[in-house]
Amino acid sequence: MDHLPKGIQTVIKVIDAVGEWSGRIVGWLIIPLIFALTYEVIARYGFNSPTVWAYDTAYMLYGSLFMLGAAYTLKKNGHIRTDIFYDRWSPRRQGWVNAISYLFLFFPGMLFFLISGLDATIHSWTILEKSDFSPWRPPIYPFKTVIPLTAFLLMVQGFSEFLKSLYAALKGEWL
Amino acid sequence: MSPEYLGLIFLAALLIGIFAGFPIAFTLIILSIIFGYIGFGDRVFHLMVYQTLGVMKEETLAAVPLFIFMGHLLEKAGLMERLFASFQHMLGGVRGSLYLGVLLTATIFATATGIIGASVTVIGIMAAPAMMKSKYDVRLSAGAITAGGTLGILIPPSVMLVVMGPVAGVSVVKLFGAAILPGLLLSGLYIGYVMIRCYLRPELGPPLPPEERLTSTRKIFTEFLSGILPMGFIIFAALGSIIMGLATPTEAAAMASTGSILLTLFYRRFTWPILKEAVYKTLQTSSMILFLGMASNIYGAVFTRLGTSAMIAESLLNLQIHPMGLIALVMLIIFLLGWPLEWPAIVFIFLPVFLPVVQELKMDLLWFTTLVAVNLQTAFLSPPVAMAAYYLKAVAPGWELRDIYRGMMDFMILQMIGLGLVFFFPKIATWLPGLLFS
Amino acid sequence: SAQTKVYTWKIQSAFAAGAYEYVNPKDLVARLEEMSGGRIKVEILPAGAIVPAFEVLDAVHKGVIDAGHGWSGFWGGKHPAVALFGSPGGGPFGMGSEDYMSWLYIGGGLDLYNELLQKELKYDVLAFPTSIDPPEPLGWFKKPVKSTAEFRGIKFRTAGMAAELFKEMGMSVVILPSGEIVPALERGVIDGAEFHSPSADMSIGLHTVRKFFHMPSVHQPTGNMELIINRKKWDELPSDLKAIVRAACIAETLYFSLKHLDQNVKDLDAMVTKHGVNVVETPKEMIMEMLKAWDRLAERKSKESPFFGKVLASQKVWAGRMVPYRLVAHPPYDTIADYYWKGVNPYKVVKP
Numbered sequence: 001m002d003h004l005p006k007g008i009q010t011v012i013k014v015i016d017a018v019g020e021w022s023g024r025i026v027g028w029l030i031i032p033l034i035f036a037l038t039y040e041v042i043a044r045y046g047f048n049s050p051t052v053w054a055y056d057t058a059y060m061l062y063g064s065l066f067m068l069g070a071a072y073t074l075k076k077n078g079h080i081r082t083d084i085f086y087d088r089w090s091p092r093r094q095g096w097v098n099a100i101s102y103l104f105l106f107f108p109g110m111l112f113f114l115i116s117g118l119d120a121t122i123h124s125w126t127i128l129e130k131s132d133f134s135p136w137r138p139p140i141y142p143f144k145t146v147i148p149l150t151a152f153l154l155m156v157q158g159f160s161e162f163l164k165s166l167y168a169a170l171k172g173e174w175l
Numbered sequence: 176m177s178p179e180y181l182g183l184i185f186l187a188a189l190l191i192g193i194f195a196g197f198p199i200a201f202t203l204i205i206l207s208i209i210f211g212y213i214g215f216g217d218r219v220f221h222l223m224v225y226q227t228l229g230v231m232k233e234e235t236l237a238a239v240p241l242f243i244f245m246g247h248l249l250e251k252a253g254l255m256e257r258l259f260a261s262f263q264h265m266l267g268g269v270r271g272s273l274y275l276g277v278l279l280t281a282t283i284f285a286t287a288t289g290i291i292g293a294s295v296t297v298i299g300i301m302a303a304p305a306m307m308k309s310k311y312d313v314r315l316s317a318g319a320i321t322a323g324g325t326l327g328i329l330i331p332p333s334v335m336l337v338v339m340g341p342v343a344g345v346s347v348v349k350l351f352g353a354a355i356l357p358g359l360l361l362s363g364l365y366i367g368y369v370m371i372r373c374y375l376r377p378e379l380g381p382p383l384p385p386e387e388r389l390t391s392t393r394k395i396f397t398e399f400l401s402g403i404l405p406m407g408f409i410i411f412a413a414l415g416s417i418i419m420g421l422a423t424p425t426e427a428a429a430m431a432s433t434g435s436i437l438l439t440l441f442y443r444r445f446t447w448p449i450l451k452e453a454v455y456k457t458l459q460t461s462s463m464i465l466f467l468g469m470a471s472n473i474y475g476a477v478f479t480r481l482g483t484s485a486m487i488a489e490s491l492l493n494l495q496i497h498p499m500g501l502i503a504l505v506m507l508i509i510f511l512l513g514w515p516l517e518w519p520a521i522v523f524i525f526l527p528v529f530l531p532v533v534q535e536l537k538m539d540l541l542w543f544t545t546l547v548a549v550n551l552q553t554a555f556l557s558p559p560v561a562m563a564a565y566y567l568k569a570v571a572p573g574w575e576l577r578d579i580y581r582g583m584m585d586f587m588i589l590q591m592i593g594l595g596l597v598f599f600f601p602k603i604a605t606w607l608p609g610l611l612f613s
Numbered sequence: 614s615a616q617t618k619v620y621t622w623k624i625q626s627a628f629a630a631g632a633y634e635y636v637n638p639k640d641l642v643a644r645l646e647e648m649s650g651g652r653i654k655v656e657i658l659p660a661g662a663i664v665p666a667f668e669v670l671d672a673v674h675k676g677v678i679d680a681g682h683g684w685s686g687f688w689g690g691k692h693p694a695v696a697l698f699g700s701p702g703g704g705p706f707g708m709g710s711e712d713y714m715s716w717l718y719i720g721g722g723l724d725l726y727n728e729l730l731q732k733e734l735k736y737d738v739l740a741f742p743t744s745i746d747p748p749e750p751l752g753w754f755k756k757p758v759k760s761t762a763e764f765r766g767i768k769f770r771t772a773g774m775a776a777e778l779f780k781e782m783g784m785s786v787v788i789l790p791s792g793e794i795v796p797a798l799e800r801g802v803i804d805g806a807e808f809h810s811p812s813a814d815m816s817i818g819l820h821t822v823r824k825f826f827h828m829p830s831v832h833q834p835t836g837n838m839e840l841i842i843n844r845k846k847w848d849e850l851p852s853d854l855k856a857i858v859r860a861a862c863i864a865e866t867l868y869f870s871l872k873h874l875d876q877n878v879k880d881l882d883a884m885v886t887k888h889g890v891n892v893v894e895t896p897k898e899m900i901m902e903m904l905k906a907w908d909r910l911a912e913r914k915s916k917e918s919p920f921f922g923k924v925l926a927s928q929k930v931w932a933g934r935m936v937p938y939r940l941v942a943h944p945p946y947d948t949i950a951d952y953y954w955k956g957v958n959p960y961k962v963v964k965p
């Protein structure tokens with residue numbers, strides 16, 4: 001870290017903290033997911049009155065969980081990659097390949113993901129769209145907002161990863 | 176250039192992208208955007224959103240994080256340790272008793288858990304030291320642990336089967352039913368193999384010295400029951416309730432999660448750090464699998480919109496090979512893909528490419544999907560990308576990676592025999608679901 | 614020139630390839646290509662091929678597909694009034710299929726629907742009916758149901774406004790697309806289901822998982838499927854092709870509906886004689902309860918949404934002209950039917 005300008009160090013630290021905390025918050029969605037579906041089974045067999053809300057609740061929690069967890073997973077280097085060649089490369093080469101990949105593969109893709117996700121989300125908020133899946137008809141617009149939010153979190157975390165790769169490319173060692 | 180050929184370049188670009196080592200999900204998204212844009216303009220941006228929403232609303236896939244959470248928690252409850260210990264004492268006098276203990280524990284545990292990391296790790300931690308101490312053969316030991324540990328993903332419940340169902344358009348419940356016998360068949364092949372090897376060469380797995388065995392039958396029995404009874408509870412919640420039609424896979428996964436929380440509470444293993452670790456690990460693994468699934472869905476939709484899937488299916492069908500030969504060819508390709516790639520990549524990206532062929536040939540999709548599942552089981556044991564080997568190496572640092580690989584190869588051959596049996600005798604896959612769901 | 618230019622469309626349906634409803638877009642497309650002399654070329658795809666079933670409307674709006682085939686109940690979450698078009702319940706006010714059809718085409722119904730899609734929901738699309746559907750059966754149950762009181766505790770698949778209606782009567786309701794209904798019944802996730810018609814129900818295999826088929830019902834006494842066309846794609850067409858699309862849709866609406874009648878008779882017969890299905894008659898009191906529930910629901914929805922009220926009022930005004938006329942001018946149906954067919958019961962219909 002010594003060779004890195006203070007400003008950039010701070011940027012990496014702040015972003016990584018955001019990524020870490022996004023995961024520490026989003027991860028807990030698993031608990032209401034377990035509760036909702038367990039309750040549904042109990043209500044069906046125990047009280048002979050299945051719920052009207054379990055189905056919508058389940059997919060909304062699950063969909064938000066894996067999407068919003070993507071940035072945290074990126075921070076943990078957890079997204080599936082094929083490392084048969086990558087692992088044999090020097091840190092310098094890994095850094096260059098990574099940095100270039102972030103620049104040309106990652107950021108443009110996520111930017112378009114953000115824009116089109118935002119477009120669909122805004123339309124959904126405009127017509128105050130409800131769920132198509134049950135007469136409970138909960139609002140669906142917060143759920144659609146998960147898409148642009150995921151893209152945004154990924155771009156922020158990706159920026160930190162890009163800086164780290166650049167460091168490896170220039171210094172020949174990973175931070 | 177016609178869009179179909181553009182799609183072929185799209186596929187080639189993906190292969191190059193994959194091997195550059197950048198996370199596959201992001202490579203898939205950008206390639207879909209580029210090729211989709213060339214093929215049909217800015218519609219690709221919206222297509223991306225609808226495909227994403229489609230995966231986000233796929234309620235069945237909610238079983239993925241739930242089964243993963245259950246697996247992480249269950250590994251902490253100490254049930255495997257009890258089971259393994261009781262098998263160890265029960266079979267102590269038999270040649271290769273530790274191999275048998277490993278494989279039996281792994282098979283029983285596989286019917287409760289839906290993932291593999293946990294099984295290989297936990298079995299490795301328990302069994303590797305005992306095996307080293309008893310001078311067991313390193314290769315055979317490593318093979319038994321990795322092969323046994325990976326059974327968790329083939330024998331239902333299984334995250335892999337949950338994911339494959341929607342991709343192949345097969346009911347997850349039927350798929351669970353279809354995978355039971357092939358899973359047990361593999362387990363049987365493993366057990367038969369270690370027993371024959373130890374019978375021929377006793378030094379591969381000497382019996383435990385008498386002073387290390389529990390002699391009280393009662394004590395062994397109590398230990399066994401305290402391991403198997405709570406396990407039975409989880410197995411019922413996770414698998415029985417699905418097979419009996421009482422719950423969906425998603426609901427079953429939730430009940431099993433609740434069950435695993437109760438069990439860890441009961442055994443006083445439930446602590447704040449353990450819960451936190453399970454929650455965070457679940458998030459990471461689920462996101463890894465499902466975000467890739469989402470990205471592959473976008474890729475697949477662009478591929479279909481370009482018309483390339485139809486073209487590939489047509490050219491394969493024009494090869495004029497016997498339908499069974501064609502299926503064998505597809506199996507070979509999937510087997511080869513299993514060496515460099517992990518299973519989610521194969522299931523999400525390549526399975527949809529072959530499906531139209533199978534549909535066109537009017538083959539039984541349930542049988543075909545089960546074949547793919549058994550086939551992918553080999554991917555865990557095929558280096559260089561063999562997750563099972565890394566899990567084991569992490570907990571048994573004394574064993575050389577080279578020996579672990581060698582041991583895995585023998586078991587991979589057994590898996591291929593299993594695959595061949597399901598291929599030539601489709602009833603192994605289709606008989607049980609026919610019996611259960613008709 | 615405009616006379617030789619070929620317009621190539623990709624159309625995706627919200628129905629699975631195996632469902633009987635999928636015959637509708639396939640026939641429509643064949644008709645379109647034939648009538649246009651090949652100037653309109655269409656690739657027709659089943660649900661999920663490009664976008665998931667429930668995303669079809671949005672996908673047409675954004676031009677991801679050029680047109681979509683479906684049923685408005687699948688986009689029931691967009692606006693409560695959507696349901697009054699594909700799935701009007703409770704009679705509607707005594708209108709039969711022909712009366713409802715006249716409301717759509719002559720009485721301003723279709724204009725209201727396009728106003729709803731374009732102005733209220735801001736979708737850049739046009740909708741055309743492609744079928745007029747027969748009354749839907751009440752659905753499939755584990756055992757005969759004698760009264761609406763037994764609805765409580767039943768977990769049931771339905772769709773459109775019927776979802777709200779059955780919920781109003783105490784059922785626990787989920788809305789599932791065509792491909793997921795039978796798996797859900799097999800697993801016992803739902804106890805019962807209604808889908809569409811004897812033919813449509815048989816095409817997805819409902820008769821293999823439940824044996825008690827209840828009919829009639831007033832949750833959806835008529836309705837229609839639709840073709841939704843992207844505005845840009847529509848504007849691109851020269852006026853003669855526009856006329857051809859309109860005419861092809863009208864022709865398909867009529868022809869498919871006639872074909873559907875014939876198919877329903879064949880399939881109900883096959884289900885009873887070959888597949889051991891029991892047809893159960895819905896008691897009159899249950900029909901009355903459903904009408905009352907529908908009126909409560911419709912009144913509530915009218916208060917929540919002015920546009921819903923507007924559409925409902927339009928239907929009521931139209932029915933107020935059609936139904937009294939029908940009562941006076943049409944010969945009594947029961948009298949004639951009894952005169953020729955009294956005691957004939959080919960479907961072995963039983964009372965619950």
Ligand code: NA
Binds near residue numbers: 284
């Ligand atoms: Na398993």
Ligand code: NA
Binds near residue numbers: 515553561
């Ligand atoms: Na592999």
